[in-house]
Amino acid sequence: MKKGLVTALSVMMVAALAAGCSGNSGQENAANEGKAGSGSSGKKTELTFWGDWGGEGQKQFETMVDAFNKSQDKIHVKYVLQQDMITKFLTAATNGGAPDVLFWDRWRTSLYAPKNVLHPVDEYLTRDGISKDDFYSESLTELSHDNKLYGLPLTVDARALFYNKKLLDEAGLQPPATWDELEQAAAKLTKWNGDKLEVAGFSMGDLGLFNMYLQQAGGQMLTEDGKTNFNNEQGKQVLEFWDRLMNKDKVYKVGFELGLGEGQDAFVTGKVAMLYSGPWMLSTYNKYGKDLEYGIVPPPAGPNGDKGSVMGGFGLVIPEGSKHHDEAWEFIKWWTANKDNALLWAKTSLNLPGFKPSMEDPFFQDDPQWKPFLDTLEFAKIRPAHPGYSVMETDALAPNLQLNQQNKLSIEDTLKKAQEQGDKMLEDNAVVK
Amino acid sequence: MASMRKVERHEARTAYVFITPTVLLFAVFTVIPVVMALYLSFTNYDVLSRNDWVGLENYRRLIDDSLLWKTFKNVFLYSIIFVPLNIIISLLLSMLLSRAWRGVKLFRTFYYLPTLTSAVAAATVWIWLLHPEFGLVNGLLSYVGITGPAWLSETSTAMLSIVMLTLWQSVGSNMIIYLAGLQGVPDYLYESARLDGANKWASFRYITWPQLRPTTFLVSTMAIIGALQLFDQAFVLTQGGPANVTKTPVYLIYQQGFNQLQMGYASAQAFVLAVAILIFSLINMRVSKAEESII
Numbered sequence: 001m002k003k004g005l006v007t008a009l010s011v012m013m014v015a016a017l018a019a020g021c022s023g024n025s026g027q028e029n030a031a032n033e034g035k036a037g038s039g040s041s042g043k044k045t046e047l048t049f050w051g052d053w054g055g056e057g058q059k060q061f062e063t064m065v066d067a068f069n070k071s072q073d074k075i076h077v078k079y080v081l082q083q084d085m086i087t088k089f090l091t092a093a094t095n096g097g098a099p100d101v102l103f104w105d106r107w108r109t110s111l112y113a114p115k116n117v118l119h120p121v122d123e124y125l126t127r128d129g130i131s132k133d134d135f136y137s138e139s140l141t142e143l144s145h146d147n148k149l150y151g152l153p154l155t156v157d158a159r160a161l162f163y164n165k166k167l168l169d170e171a172g173l174q175p176p177a178t179w180d181e182l183e184q185a186a187a188k189l190t191k192w193n194g195d196k197l198e199v200a201g202f203s204m205g206d207l208g209l210f211n212m213y214l215q216q217a218g219g220q221m222l223t224e225d226g227k228t229n230f231n232n233e234q235g236k237q238v239l240e241f242w243d244r245l246m247n248k249d250k251v252y253k254v255g256f257e258l259g260l261g262e263g264q265d266a267f268v269t270g271k272v273a274m275l276y277s278g279p280w281m282l283s284t285y286n287k288y289g290k291d292l293e294y295g296i297v298p299p300p301a302g303p304n305g306d307k308g309s310v311m312g313g314f315g316l317v318i319p320e321g322s323k324h325h326d327e328a329w330e331f332i333k334w335w336t337a338n339k340d341n342a343l344l345w346a347k348t349s350l351n352l353p354g355f356k357p358s359m360e361d362p363f364f365q366d367d368p369q370w371k372p373f374l375d376t377l378e379f380a381k382i383r384p385a386h387p388g389y390s391v392m393e394t395d396a397l398a399p400n401l402q403l404n405q406q407n408k409l410s411i412e413d414t415l416k417k418a419q420e421q422g423d424k425m426l427e428d429n430a431v432v433k
Numbered sequence: 434m435a436s437m438r439k440v441e442r443h444e445a446r447t448a449y450v451f452i453t454p455t456v457l458l459f460a461v462f463t464v465i466p467v468v469m470a471l472y473l474s475f476t477n478y479d480v481l482s483r484n485d486w487v488g489l490e491n492y493r494r495l496i497d498d499s500l501l502w503k504t505f506k507n508v509f510l511y512s513i514i515f516v517p518l519n520i521i522i523s524l525l526l527s528m529l530l531s532r533a534w535r536g537v538k539l540f541r542t543f544y545y546l547p548t549l550t551s552a553v554a555a556a557t558v559w560i561w562l563l564h565p566e567f568g569l570v571n572g573l574l575s576y577v578g579i580t581g582p583a584w585l586s587e588t589s590t591a592m593l594s595i596v597m598l599t600l601w602q603s604v605g606s607n608m609i610i611y612l613a614g615l616q617g618v619p620d621y622l623y624e625s626a627r628l629d630g631a632n633k634w635a636s637f638r639y640i641t642w643p644q645l646r647p648t649t650f651l652v653s654t655m656a657i658i659g660a661l662q663l664f665d666q667a668f669v670l671t672q673g674g675p676a677n678v679t680k681t682p683v684y685l686i687y688q689q690g691f692n693q694l695q696m697g698y699a700s701a702q703a704f705v706l707a708v709a710i711l712i713f714s715l716i717n718m719r720v721s722k723a724e725e726s727i728i
Contacts, residue, residue: 087691090480111694115482195580197566254675255586259560260567391693395500399676406588406675421499428494429693 044076045327051103052085060349061103067344068334075327077101089319093117098321100328104151106142106315110385113145119318120148124329130337134356138311142382151317152336153354154345158309158380159212159276160372161300162285165293167199167273175297179216179241182274182300187249189273200266201251203275204242205258207401208393212276213238215308215381216301221393222384226426228392231419237303239404239411246405254406263288278312279373283350296372311380313354352377388429396421474700481694491701501702504682505709507592511681512660512713514596519656520649523604527611528641541612548605556669559598560585591671591679598666603659607652614648615641650721654714661710682706 051061061079069076080099082088086108092098094117112118125132132140139153161182163175167189176182186201210230211221219234230238245251257266266272268289276299285292301307316336318328335341342355347363352373364370383389400418403409409417474491478484495501530541547555562569563584571581584594618641626636642649664683667673673680682702690699 090691090694093481112481115479115694117481196575253565253583255565255583258583258585259557259564387693391688395677395680399674402675403588408588408676425500428498429695 044074045324047075047077047100047324047327047331049077049079049101049103049331050082050085050089050099051079052082053103054081054083057349060345063348064335064341064345067341068331071334075330077331093319093321096321098319100318100322100324101331102317102319103154104143104315104317106139106153106313107383107385107390109143109145109150109317110389111387113148113150114387117320118150119320119322119325120150121152121318121329121332122149124333125149128333130333134337135354136311136356136377138380138382139313139315139354142311142385143315143317145385151315152332153313153315154336155313155349155351156311156354156377157278157280157313157352158311158373158376159209159278159299160309160376161274161297162267162277162281163274163295163297164267164270164272165295167270175295176274176300177297178300178305179302183241183244183249186245186251186274190249190251192250197253197256199270200253200256200272201249201274202245203257203266203272204245204252204405205256206276207398207405209276209310210238210397210401211383211393212299212308212310213241213302215310216299216306217241217308218302218304218306220384222386222389222426226384226386226430228397228419228422228426230397231415235415236411239401239414242405243411247407267294268292279350279352279370282369296369298372298376307379309376309380311377311382313352315354386426386430388426391429392422392425396425470700470703473697474704476697477695478697478700479694480696487697491698494698495701495705498702500677500680501682501685501705503677504680504685507677507679508661508663508681511592511596511663512657514593515599515660516653516656518596518600519603519607520653522600523607523652524611524645524649526604526608527615530608531612531615541608544608545605547602550602552602552665553669555602556598556666559594560670563594585671586675588676588678591675595663595667595670595679598670599663602666603656607656610652611645611648614645618644646721650718653717653721657713657717658710661706661713 049061049065051057053061058079058081065077065079085103089098089102098117109118124130135153136156139156140149143149143151143153161175168175168185171185171188173185173188174181176185182202188201189199190197190201191199214221214230214234217234217237219232219238220229223229257272260266260269260271262284265284265288267275267277268285270292285294299307299309316332318325318332322328335345336354339355339357342353342358343361343363345351346353346358352364352370353359359365359374364374383393386392397418400409400414400421404411404414475486475488476484477487477490526544530537530544561567563571565571565581565583565586568581568584570584574581582590584590622640622644623636626640631639662683663681664687667679667681668684671679673684683706686699686702686706689702690696
């Protein structure tokens, strides 16, 4: 009797375990069949669109998706929020669960495109007569690999100089246009109370902006053949400039802004007078900065008048694993290569659209908050399209810059070490095929 | 005799039935993945497009991966500070709280509470506490005339800050384990020691500490494993910075595997970490004489 009970119990447990393991795949199969069924019945084609924007961002995506669904009756798109999108895509790309449209951080293209998981769109572009001149060429380069284009830009952004109008007025200053003016203004705006920093004249919190300063000094991060290119006169100029700001003018203190976000943001509360920031911060500043009056100018030019900023942003791509490449392209084209729709997207999400004709709208041209970004985008450059670039920047360059900022490494040694370690990381991460 | 063997057989069968679910789960979710990872560490697997045998290539690359060895140095340094402090503080707390005095349950709860908070939420709060100008810690220090450092942003204090946070989070649960261990020390040992004229220190030195050896072994082993696998707190507090002084092997393995899609190489790194954990656990076993009986 007892034995029977034990056997029955164990059989149940094993069965439950087995069911638990296979439950997932069962569901997925059912979902796939459902999708295929609705597609072949001659009705609307169902598209899945993955993104990792939740909250406000999700609403903005859904506004666009709804507008597209209403604009025609052949394709129906559904937005699916994937918190951990890239990891999910890694597994989905090869096992048949790939979405039809993917929200894409453009710099990832150089790593993913060689692995044949994205579908090239050049033929569609030619077929539909879409001109590449309508997009920033840098943003298209970032979406390309081996002369093939893998999607269209949805947003573009670049950092410009934000300044607190009130603080500058009080000090009788004009927004800076050169490194020298920036240094003088920052020194004048900084307020110390004993050894306590009360107002930082200029934010030096993000050393990842080295790339941007290097461009302003007339340099470039990488050489043509994929090696680091900052252990030179230009790199030295950047670090000497930083050294003056940190140690001579003392406009900043390490860790000053750490953990201050949203309502306590150091710029919103007037604790930082000037900083490099991008259009993505506009809504935060407008929301929390009731008393904050700020202006924006393009980044100040370096010693030889060179201008520089780093262009980034998102695109839309079609995974190779999608079964509806053509329909996915229709959706992407509607959203990113149509003046009205790209403008609707821009107004909904407060992003600069990737489509240039939309930016001719008064919404951008007549707004003092947007105009400086448009000017900056004219000279902004993307990060080098090397699959090891981000590792080099965060693991080789930034750590040495931090040591330098804390006066633990000389300028010469910083550049030399960053070069040695950086070149090795570029090499180790270069092969992606 | 025959009936005896029958009972034993029956017992054995029942035992196997009872451990089957656990062993199955262990096999499916631990043994198989480990074996697969070992295989992957000899390939150039990238999840998406390739999975070719490359022999010892990944392990050769490990040798001059200076960043990997730097992360190992970081967690060793962390362990050397964290593990002894963890044992000392949780043992002291448990001895304070093992006696029945008014409000003792309240204090037990207080000391245990940090364990219940999520690592990420707690780390976020600690970022504020440790802010150089507006944080509570430096605010208190300034009352006694000390200018506190930028705890999380300076190379000399970043790791120390992580030690503080993780100690705060982990002493609670170890205190509970020690409390249970203290309950198991027989009273008659103390009584006879008192009769022999032993003072408090002597009875701790010769009774409590040796009697707690299995407990200390458990606590220290878990602490060492946890320390070598440090990730979330370091990730939230400092993102591995400044200057890579708080970057940990697990962080690097994740980055190599999921961001750079070099799953094969990441698996090789993971195996080095596993071997390191094994070695340190064995050393710890020797040091705490875990196999000898306690009386």
